[in-house]
Amino acid sequence: MSAVAILHPLVRRLTAPNASAYTFTGTQTYLVGRGEVAVIDPGPADGPHVAAILAAAAGERIVAIVCTHTHRDHSPAAALLKAATGAAIVGCAALVPAAGADGGVDAAYDLEYAPDRVLADGDEVAGEGWTLRALATPGHTSNHLCYALPEADALFSGDHVMGWSTSIVSPPDGDMGAYMASLERLVGRDELVYWPGHGEPVDRPQRLVRGMLGHRKQREGQILRRLGDTPATIAELVATMYAGLDEKLRGAAARSVLAHLVDLERRGMVIGGETWARTV
Structure with a gap:
């Protein structure tokens, strides 16, 4: 108890x-x-x-x-x-x-x-x-x-x-x-x-x-920089942004990356589906 x-x-x-x-x-x-x-x-x-x-x-x-x-x-x-x-x-x-x-x-x-x-x-x-x-x-x-x-x-x-x-x-x-x-x-x-x-x-x-x-804004910046080079999938973004992450937490990391992407898309900064790309 x-x-x-x-x-x-x-x-x-x-x-x-x-x-x-x-x-x-x-x-x-x-x-x-x-x-x-x-x-x-x-x-x-x-x-x-x-x-x-x-x-x-x-x-x-x-x-x-x-x-x-x-x-x-x-x-x-x-x-x-x-x-x-x-x-x-x-x-x-x-x-x-x-x-x-x-x-x-x-x-x-x-x-x-x-x-x-x-x-x-x-x-x-x-x-x-x-x-x-x-x-x-x-x-x-x-x-x-x-x-x-x-x-x-x-x-x-x-x-x-x-x-x-x-x-x-x-x-x-x-x-x-x-x-x-x-x-x-x-x-x-x-x-x-x-x-x-x-x-x-x-x-x-x-x-x-x-x-x-500050941490969330840093993650947003990582996504935009990565997509500024080339379009990427969420799995590719997670691999770049969360190097060394416990495998048990990769699913949660992918959901947070998706949440950032949805927010950025709403603001007209990215466009996506299976692969995401910068628009600006």
Whole structure:
């Protein structure tokens, strides 16, 4: 059973037992509040993990089950937790992805997710001593939300900003242009710490976000330079851009390259199909 880490007087964390090349040590589940508790990202439909959440909140009342997005490693346990507690599922909207939207990545969509209340940008869910304010951050998925906790000057950043790796952006639901705009939105905010869906807490988060923006722009520049020489397939671009990458992660890299290409095509800078070429 996952150990409970106390991150702040209002925040406890458990890690789901779903470590993988795409989830790092596992999905981070957060309990917010004391007495009246919100659970953020209850994780996969894993009975022992749900039991660990209930044990961590023993003697308290879970009043809200909050999801950042509906990948299979974040939201399926919401239904199990609701059945055990009667708490409402609130947060991101349900999502029906287009065919192939998961791109072969193992964190596919939770198509059974059924929220009782969908939060729009700026909407809040609150309990005794705490407030969670939704921040729309599409890109990783079209329905992704982060949640500000003003009482702690903190942001639950889901998979938009993680503590161990950059996020996968996989078309057609994942959108690189939207992802970049969502990162830009975070740069102007003043939270002191991010608590992500995977990895450790992020201190000095604005610095990390600026670095993530720079990294994505660097990848975009690599693509344009490579296509400036000769047209290329996505596989050829991945081989050039990700030399030495673990074979397990090549599929994810290909999805991110595709996301960049789709964004560049939308902006009139490349044209493609099986082979991609620069237009300017």
